[in-house]
Amino acid sequence: MHDKQxxxxxxxxxxxxxxxRGPIITVRNLVKKFGSFIANDNLTFDVYKGEIFGFLGANxxxxxxxxxxxxxxxxxxxxxxKIAGYDxxxxxxxxxxNIGYMSQKFSLYEDLTVSENIxxxxxxxxxxLKKAKEKEAELLEKLEMSDARKKLIAGLPLxxxxxxxxxxxxxxxxxxxxxxxxxxxxxxxxxxxxWDLIYEASNNGITVFVTTHYMDEAEYCNRVSIMDAxxxxxxDTPKMLKERYxxxxxxxxxxxxxx
Amino acid sequence: MxxxxxxxxxxxxxxxxxxxxxxxxxxxxIAQLLIFGTVIKNEIQDVHIAxxxxxxxxTTLKITNKILSSGYFILDKNLENINDIESIFxxxxxxxxxxxxxxxxxxxxxEGKANLQLIADASDPNMARLAISYTSGIINDYVxxxxxxxxxxxxxxxxxxxxxxxxxxxxxxxxxGVMALILMLISAMMTSISITREKELGTMxxxxxxxxxxxxxxxxxxxxxxxxxxANAFVIVLIGHFVFGVPVLGSFVLLMLETILFITMALCLxxxxxxxxxxxMAAMFISMIVLMLPTILLSGFIYPIExxxxxxxxxxxxxxxxxxxxxxxxxxxxxxxxLFVWKETAVLIGMTLFFIALSVNKxxxxxx
Numbered sequence: 001m002h003d004k005q006x007x008x009x010x011x012x013x014x015x016x017x018x019x020x021r022g023p024i025i026t027v028r029n030l031v032k033k034f035g036s037f038i039a040n041d042n043l044t045f046d047v048y049k050g051e052i053f054g055f056l057g058a059n060x061x062x063x064x065x066x067x068x069x070x071x072x073x074x075x076x077x078x079x080x081x082k083i084a085g086y087d088x089x090x091x092x093x094x095x096x097x098n099i100g101y102m103s104q105k106f107s108l109y110e111d112l113t114v115s116e117n118i119x120x121x122x123x124x125x126x127x128x129l130k131k132a133k134e135k136e137a138e139l140l141e142k143l144e145m146s147d148a149r150k151k152l153i154a155g156l157p158l159x160x161x162x163x164x165x166x167x168x169x170x171x172x173x174x175x176x177x178x179x180x181x182x183x184x185x186x187x188x189x190x191x192x193x194x195w196d197l198i199y200e201a202s203n204n205g206i207t208v209f210v211t212t213h214y215m216d217e218a219e220y221c222n223r224v225s226i227m228d229a230x231x232x233x234x235x236d237t238p239k240m241l242k243e244r245y246x247x248x249x250x251x252x253x254x255x256x257x258x259x
Numbered sequence: 260m261x262x263x264x265x266x267x268x269x270x271x272x273x274x275x276x277x278x279x280x281x282x283x284x285x286x287x288x289i290a291q292l293l294i295f296g297t298v299i300k301n302e303i304q305d306v307h308i309a310x311x312x313x314x315x316x317x318t319t320l321k322i323t324n325k326i327l328s329s330g331y332f333i334l335d336k337n338l339e340n341i342n343d344i345e346s347i348f349x350x351x352x353x354x355x356x357x358x359x360x361x362x363x364x365x366x367x368x369x370e371g372k373a374n375l376q377l378i379a380d381a382s383d384p385n386m387a388r389l390a391i392s393y394t395s396g397i398i399n400d401y402v403x404x405x406x407x408x409x410x411x412x413x414x415x416x417x418x419x420x421x422x423x424x425x426x427x428x429x430x431x432x433x434x435x436g437v438m439a440l441i442l443m444l445i446s447a448m449m450t451s452i453s454i455t456r457e458k459e460l461g462t463m464x465x466x467x468x469x470x471x472x473x474x475x476x477x478x479x480x481x482x483x484x485x486x487x488x489x490a491n492a493f494v495i496v497l498i499g500h501f502v503f504g505v506p507v508l509g510s511f512v513l514l515m516l517e518t519i520l521f522i523t524m525a526l527c528l529x530x531x532x533x534x535x536x537x538x539x540m541a542a543m544f545i546s547m548i549v550l551m552l553p554t555i556l557l558s559g560f561i562y563p564i565e566x567x568x569x570x571x572x573x574x575x576x577x578x579x580x581x582x583x584x585x586x587x588x589x590x591x592x593x594x595x596x597x598l599f600v601w602k603e604t605a606v607l608i609g610m611t612l613f614f615i616a617l618s619v620n621k622x623x624x625x626x627x
Contacts, residue, residue, distance in 0.1 A: 105462075116272065123264065
């Protein structure tokens with residue numbers, strides 16, 4: 001944990017997020033209603049290029065609804081959303097090419113081998129086979145999974161599946177990757193190893209948008225927004241949030257906001 | 260195109276790596292073909308008949324009245340020409356034709372013997388057999404009651420001919436039915452299960468977020484099952500032909516085109532089910548209960564539609580298999596062309612379009 005914190009300070013804009021790089025996600029007055037229930041109540045925020053943006057909130061606070069809208073899985077009731085400069089209403093095809101997504105279900109095909117899963121996503125994203133093969137070898141080398149290339153996903157340990165799912169989500173080198181509770185149900189050690197991958201992606205210039213309800217993970221983010229009952233109650237760096245709410249850690253900040 | 264290729268390749272991995280899928284796709288069809296070999300039914304009602312009366316005397320009128328008042332038969336037409344018999348059968352509504360020879364009544368009284376011919380449409384063999392035996396029963400009964408005191412009974416000799424299926428093989432009946440059943444099973448159930456599985460595993464979200472278009476996802480899901488279903492239909496026709504001796508009198512090409520139409524309809528139905536069902540289990544139950552049972556019971560596959568209670572007869576009109584079975588029977592057994600099955604074909608096309616519209620609509624809603 002201590003390690004991570006330091007790592008965080010060394011991250012591109014550890015202390016102060018790099019507004020100078022400009023926003024890659026802009027959200028203005030986003031509203032999503034289901035009947036009379038307001039899941040997202042007038043959300044307005046920016047996510048800057050290359051940062052790790054934490055999207056926090058209790059279950060039912062509206063995190064998943066928001067991330068689904070940003071990914072194009074769900075249409076907003078009203079409001080303006082731009083992803084990588086493209087409008088969410090009529091440029092979805094362009095957005096799709098520029099984003100990656102990983103959910104807590106990991107979303108790999110269990111009855112396909114490691115290699116087949118990678119090739120499948122490469123194919124869907126239109127990556128030429130030759131390039132896909134090179135990248136696949138590189139990736140498996142890095143994950144130390146070269147020997148498991150021909151093994152079915154079903155037989156792999158959870159931590160491996162998780163790392164692989166993340167790597168597949170950024171295989172096509174998207175500008176933004178959305179992670180919806182990517183570390184759900186995983187032990188702390190595996191979780192920390194997973195965050196190494198997130199930092200690496202961030203260092204390579206990929207913007208990371210991550211939802212979580214683990215507060216230790218909130219500390220790893222450049223900036224954090226905290227949602228409660230459909231509204232964004234706070235948005236700042238973990239350091240500033242802790243100062244403002246005079247809290248020792250993010251856990252306390254969260255409890256003070258969400259109660 | 261390349262995107263679609265990788266997607267379809269993945270679908271085939273799913274199919275060939277799952278033992279249960281393999282069972283459903285390759286063993287159940289053959290098992291069912293053999294199981295449904297022995298199917299019996301034993302009652303008729305409101306069978307449409309035509310009468311070719313060359314005598315038109317008192318006796319033939321009385322016999323005709325007795326037959327029509329029995330409640331089993333409805334007179335569809337009085338024929339005037341021997342050549343009309345063939346054509347009225349081809350239209351498909353009339354199941355039996357009764358032919359009285361000329362001077363029927365005179366002969367019966369003077370010679371004590373007269374001839375009449377019963378011709379039945381045996382492309383539905385049980386129906387034909389039952390209709391014939393009911394008719395002969397009524398005629399014999401009439402003769403006995405007319406002349407109860409005669410020592411030597413008067414003889415009416417019914418000459419029986421079965422059209423389209425001379426040897427009354429029930430295989431002729433169940434092969435089209437099994438074909439409809441299998442195609443429905445593979446196409447609708449397997450597609451709906453395979454789509455709901457992606458929903459359950461969360462991979463559908465990944466696909467929807469990827470640059471794949473919804474239409475590509477649908478085509479990718481459907482195409483493998485379309486190919487396998489056509490292969491299955493082919494195998495069923497082959498087994499029907501070489502094991503059970505069922506002929507294909509009409510155009511084989513037309514038969515396959517109609518089959519592809521039916522499969523497409525079932526696939527669209529499968530997609531629709533998948534948009535309604537939340538889990539694989541739900542998809543399977545909906546397919547089983549909403550599709551399989553009615554297909555077996557209400558399509559005319561086992562029980563003649565004419566014998567059903569009125570309500571069920573009405574319900575049978577929304578059974579796609581009903582139309583497909585009658586198309587297949589017409590093409591395989593009667594050798595008729597599109598001219599005689601265009602109505603059924605039109606209904607199937609209509610149903611296909613309906614389900615396409617419905618599922619595209621639903622698929623979009625889920626996307627949003």
